[in-house]
Amino acid sequence: MLMPMRRLLEPAVNIFLPPLCALTGERLPHRGMSLSETVIRELVEQGERPYCYHCGRTMLEASANLRHACNACNRRKAPPRMLLRLGEFGGSLSQIILRIKFGGRFELAAAVAPVWHQAITHNLDLLGRPPVDALIPVPLHWRRRVQRGFNQAEELALALARLGHWPVIHALTRRRSTSEQARALGALQRRMNMRQAFTTRPRINLRGQHVWLIDDVRTSGATLAGAARALQQLPLRQRPASVNAIVLCVTQPRAD
Numbered sequence: 001m002l003m004p005m006r007r008l009l010e011p012a013v014n015i016f017l018p019p020l021c022a023l024t025g026e027r028l029p030h031r032g033m034s035l036s037e038t039v040i041r042e043l044v045e046q047g048e049r050p051y052c053y054h055c056g057r058t059m060l061e062a063s064a065n066l067r068h069a070c071n072a073c074n075r076r077k078a079p080p081r082m083l084l085r086l087g088e089f090g091g092s093l094s095q096i097i098l099r100i101k102f103g104g105r106f107e108l109a110a111a112v113a114p115v116w117h118q119a120i121t122h123n124l125d126l127l128g129r130p131p132v133d134a135l136i137p138v139p140l141h142w143r144r145r146v147q148r149g150f151n152q153a154e155e156l157a158l159a160l161a162r163l164g165h166w167p168v169i170h171a172l173t174r175r176r177s178t179s180e181q182a183r184a185l186g187a188l189q190r191r192m193n194m195r196q197a198f199t200t201r202p203r204i205n206l207r208g209q210h211v212w213l214i215d216d217v218r219t220s221g222a223t224l225a226g227a228a229r230a231l232q233q234l235p236l237r238q239r240p241a242s243v244n245a246i247v248l249c250v251t252q253p254r255a256d
């Protein structure tokens with residue numbers, strides 16, 4: 001009850017108060033801004049680091065010159081085909097994600113989107129392929145969606161789509177509530193669960209399109225792999241040309 005009330009009152013209160021950075025509390029020069037220059041600079045700097053285009057982990061400049069994959073991904077490539085990200089979990093990026101996800105601070109999705117979009121297009125230019133034909137947010141299970149009231153992946157996809165003029169297609173549904181139960185399981189079991197966790201919506205046709213899954217965080221990669229597999233299992237005449245992914249950040253999987 002408190003959250004909707006706060007959101008309702010915020011615009012009125014904000015008219016009288018100077019705008020402050022949602023993270024650092026610094027005074028902002030313009031209304032409509034949510035993040036300070038300090039935070040934006042930190043994000044831009046993260047977006048410029050070279051990384052593995054499969055797992056998203058930051059790489060040394062020398063090894064990243066290969067512009068392919070880190071050693072681990074070279075040994076074992078799982079779908080999606082390519083992954084682009086803004087940074088690694090930590091610092092301002094993790095605070096932004098937590099505030100969007102658990103605080104419903106949607107304006108932060110819009111605030112981080114320009115830096116994210118810039119980092120994505122920079123890497124797409126470097127790679128020269130594949131194009132972005134559509135964004136597909138990774139869905140939550142309907143029960144979780146109702147509990148939370150929104151899906152952060154959808155909010156992020158919409159903010160990014162506005163800047164890139166990309167269509168957003170809700171192509172997937174999640175058939176299992178995988179989180180709580182799966183946390184107790186090992187990595188292998190989680191991967192197996194994720195294989196059946198997603199299904200495509202009826203009458204979805206992605207034929208010939210290079211589609212990009214959108215999520216806030218990539219941890220083990222099992223969720224993105226599960227979602228990508230569901231799209232790849234569409235009948236041939238509806239199947240996309242490639243399934244890739246864009247995330248805000250990547251985090252190291254837990255050791256298990």
Ligand SMILES: [Zn+2]
Pocket residue numbers: 052053054055056057069070071072073074
């Ligand atoms: Zn890698």
